[in-house]
Amino acid sequence: MNNSPRTVQMRQLRGLSLIELLVSITIGLILMIAIASAYLGSSGASRVAEAQGRMNEDGQTALSILVQQVRMAGDNPRRYNYAFATPTNPAFGPGTFAIRGCDGVFSGVTTTAVISGLTCAAGTNSLPDSIAVAYEADTSNTVPTVGGLPTDCAGQGLPVSTTNSVGTWNTSTLTVSTPTLSFYVADNRFYIKTPSTGNTPSLYCKGNGGTEQPLVENVEDMQLVYGTAPATGTMTVAGFLSANSVETEATLAALTDSSQRWARVMSVRICLLMRSPGPIVPDAGSAAYKNCDGSAGANAADLRLRRTYFSTVVLRNRVEPGN
Template sequence: MNSTFQNKQGGLTLIELLVALVISSVIALAAFSAIVVSRQGFATVDAASQLRDNARFATEIIQRLALQTGYQDVAYSATIRPASSTAPANVSGFTNGTPSVSGILVTSTTKALGTTGYGSDVLILRYQAPETYPGSGKVDKGIIDCMGRSKADDDDIPIDRDDRLLSVLYVAESRGQPALMCRTESGSGQPLVEGVENFQVLYGVDGDNDSVTDRYMRADQLIVAGNDAATKANWDMVRSIKIGLILRSGVGATQETASQTLYPFGNARASASAALGSAFANSANDPGTVVSAPADRRLRLQTSFTIHLRNEQNL
């Protein structure tokens, strides 16, 4: 029997197929873009978290070392250091330098423009490791150098008032990255915190001996050329240390491509000029206090803090 209806198989026209392809491509592209943005956001958040952790660790280790500065074992703290003493100061440093350590002697060469850590300062701290119990011959390991050691052999007590631990902090390259470095008198430089590209130090000086900081000065302002006694007297007046740090992430942590001007000691404005960051910035005499960061898609973190020294520095 012939049917009056013929079964016809329906289909999509070429135009409909093209429209469907375009719509699906747009959806796929939107999904891919969302994944890329999500991954970039995750990378940025992770890099920012790492920067904060590094800044926190750097702050804690510098504060601990600085608070130990000038500590003397009870056997030597009861008497004042003779005025004729030529022993190195407990706290000292260099502006824009690279340190060289030979025993208790620390010297520095000026960093050239373009070198790793250009403008970064050198901070030198000295302190004793106390005897655990008088007559025990064992060192209390609560006081450490920047490598975490209390003494080279961990057993010898200080033999005199100038037998002190030495910690030298500065910026140099480590595994292709700038890092906050540590040197002691018995070792080469070792990285403490990677990603630190700028390390600034100002010294709070008590000029009238009332135990209150009068003003902050650079290391080169405290050094008297050819007069070690006057230089030592200046360092002995230091009552606090102001630290400024610039830390950076790896490449690609942010999509930001603009260059930045950063101030390690913060954006506080001086009363004279009111320019951003001018309270502690001095690019003419201390180039590291103003940092021009390139557009390299790195996150950067500025942090600064002040440490008040708790020990007398001339004992």
């Protein structure tokens, strides 16, 4: 039987059935969910990668600053034109320190004039460690000011010291004279502090050129141990001690004073615990981390990423003969 033109036209105009429509909608929803899940997963992974990159950058920056400063501790170079009896500027003398640390916080870290006057605040052993270093500064081992002055760890110009107790050679007359000479000593203290205007723990520096300054944010902890020599004059490390043990270990405690004990320090092992600027991961399990001593961290519930960074620094001026 032949179909009439009207019947053919009605078949051509017929729409989708209800079942076909529901199937199409379901497939569309599945595709949308898959695309959204892929986007969210990619976005989450991107945020984690960005946070890890930021932590790595901040951690390496903080370590680089500390390594560079600790490495220079005690720098007091011999001068080619100074007399044999006084080959260096009097940057260090009896009772002075090139390096000193605390298992916790220095008392009066921003007000005490010299490292020898620093003490460790009682009851702060559970807090991040602190360290102070001193060295003769010049325009080669610091970034000078516009006026050409050597600087402290915060880039502030250092106060000048003078002496007329150093003999210098006069190459024309081949005689020794004692003119007034100028030199600079950097006294830099490093510690972790949370500023009163925020809740971001940071690596701080207080130099003798001016006020304290934050250097790197999101540094949550700093732990330090010190490689000590078994005897005066040796350049080997017998083992690593905490700052408190440098003062109390039997062999070191037998020395005359604290400056002699810290003169036995040949190296420093540094650990920094860094954190991400804000919450990143979806659950506490993904935020798990280890402290500097290897124990499980206690703040994973805030969903921040955390990671420890380590470096061991040799005090070149202690282990290289002739310095």
